[in-house]
Amino acid sequence: MTKNKSSNDEKILYILRGLPGSGKSSLAKTIMNSHGKRGVVLSADDYFLVNGKYEYDPSKIGEAHLFNQESCREKCEKGVSPVIIDNTNVKCWEAKVYVEIALHYGYKIEVREPETPWWKNRDPEKLARKTLHGVPLKKIKGMLDRWDDDFSRNNKR
Template sequence: MTAKLTLIRGLPGSGKSTLAKTFEVDHFEADMYFVDADGNYRYQAEKIGEAHQWCQSMTEQSLSNRNNVVVSNTFVRRWEMMPYYKMAKRFGAEFEVIECHENYGNVHGVEPHVIETMKKRWQEWRSEAQ
């Protein structure tokens, strides 16, 4: 059985996490790294690199067990998706990218000017980029 790795990308508040939760597969996102044992979200900007490394490690572990995985992160730039694309290739997993474009208001308090900056930096995912 071939595993599948699905990336869900979009700006903060676009519905990524909500959509990811509808998949009955292993689900990871960098924001999960900042949730404490009591379920409280405590973002720490200086640990964002660790959060993304954790997300990639969890994804790799699931794929190594032939589990289907969905990862929901902003993935504004193509290079941010490449480690996952390469991981899918390494494990022979199907790879899919879904984009969310709605605006539900973000639950993590990301400032509008930050979202606007992300929007300006947005890169489309194209097969040529792979």
């Protein structure tokens, strides 16, 4: 992949956050379109794509995130922009590695959440209906209970 930079030559890494079904992947597409479809979207979910089919294995979630983090590091090292991290990022610490990578390679960081009404209203039933990967309502409710509203630099959780 060749170097891709945003229109003002500023490298940017977007950290998306939101529960399954909230509209993160749609937001990622919108961001990509705003950058002329340059850059890359990285998601731990991609690790579970086998021949175009999603085959989730909870025992491999750690591997999936390490794979995604390494992919991010490789893209940032090459200067690809934008880099869009399309993960739930329920807790602040989950995005820490991406922040460190971005800062190391001189990227601006922007944290974004979907603007969908069901996400703004934190509607777990609607999220469960909207999720592309069949995440059960009970799991979504648990993630919502753990959700960090404060995603600032000072939050160490």
